[in-house]
Amino acid sequence: MNELSPAKVARPSGISDAEWDLRVQLAAAYRMVDHFGWCELIYGHLTAKVPGPDLHFLINPYGLNYDEVTASNLVKIDVEGNKIDTANPYPVNQAGFVIHSAVHMAHSELHQVVMHTHSRSGMAIAAVKEGVLPISMGSTAFVDRISYHDYEGVSLYLDERDRIVESLGDNHAMVLKNHGLLTTGRTVAEAFLWLYRLERAAQVQIDAGSAGTLNIISDNIAKKSGEDVNGFAASEAEYGTLEFAALMRKMDKIDPSYRD
Numbered sequence: 001m002n003e004l005s006p007a008k009v010a011r012p013s014g015i016s017d018a019e020w021d022l023r024v025q026l027a028a029a030y031r032m033v034d035h036f037g038w039c040e041l042i043y044g045h046l047t048a049k050v051p052g053p054d055l056h057f058l059i060n061p062y063g064l065n066y067d068e069v070t071a072s073n074l075v076k077i078d079v080e081g082n083k084i085d086t087a088n089p090y091p092v093n094q095a096g097f098v099i100h101s102a103v104h105m106a107h108s109e110l111h112q113v114v115m116h117t118h119s120r121s122g123m124a125i126a127a128v129k130e131g132v133l134p135i136s137m138g139s140t141a142f143v144d145r146i147s148y149h150d151y152e153g154v155s156l157y158l159d160e161r162d163r164i165v166e167s168l169g170d171n172h173a174m175v176l177k178n179h180g181l182l183t184t185g186r187t188v189a190e191a192f193l194w195l196y197r198l199e200r201a202a203q204v205q206i207d208a209g210s211a212g213t214l215n216i217i218s219d220n221i222a223k224k225s226g227e228d229v230n231g232f233a234a235s236e237a238e239y240g241t242l243e244f245a246a247l248m249r250k251m252d253k254i255d256p257s258y259r260d
Contacts, residue, residue: 012087016052022051030067032251033115035251039119042063048112057097057100061073080101099176103164105165110172122198126179137225138197140223141197142173181199186239189239190240193239
């Protein structure tokens with residue numbers, strides 16, 4: 001039986017303070033996804049481009065639970081999913097990076113961070129023809145700001161990358177039909193706030209649909225609400241910064257080992 005146990009990994013040598021800060025934030029995001037119950041076993045990825053000119057990215061060690069991810073054991077890879085930091089003992093799910101590499105390479109300033117989940121509610125919404133509907137204040141954040149990508153099977157083939165990029169465009173949120181959810185951001189905080197809002201919109205829609213007939217908000221009100229929701233989130237700091245800082249404090253109270 002092939003077993004993988006979490007091992008202590010030393011802080012990678014020679015990395016910048018900017019990369020270390022990014023590692024801490026990305027590791028925190030993995031813990032948050034675990035905390036909110038959005039995991040699908042060991043699958044799905046949250047990835048971030050490493051600061052600097054090289055096309056290097058951080059990804060979770062393949063085989064670890066999300067609550068075992070730390071700043072040090074995040075694996076640095078290139079755009080094809082090959083390991084850069086060979087001292088890191090953990091493997092990488094190269095196939096799982098197909099979607100992420102496509103998005104990272106397109107409009108790279110917008111898509112520095114990519115988050116992809118297989119949560120129960122997210123997969124349920126991805127299987128609904130209507131997609132995300134404006135039925136709550138949070139879900140209106142996606143009016144005219146969400147993309148959809150048709151299911152082509154397991155994302156193993158590089159030729160799908162161009163179609164993923166075309167589907168996403170300049171949006172920060174996308175439903176991968178019959179698959180799951182994806183969000184992006186210029187920062188970890190921005191990508192995570194989009195993910196939180198999208199996951200919550202999916203959960204509310206599933207719950208409301210189970211309870212009765214959905215009360216869909218009219219187009220003009222939904223659009224204005226969405227503009228206000230997103231405007232408020234960006235009004236005092238970079239999009240998602242305040243919310244993400246609060247969640248990091250929560251993670252510190254629960255288990256600060258993600259910072260190791």
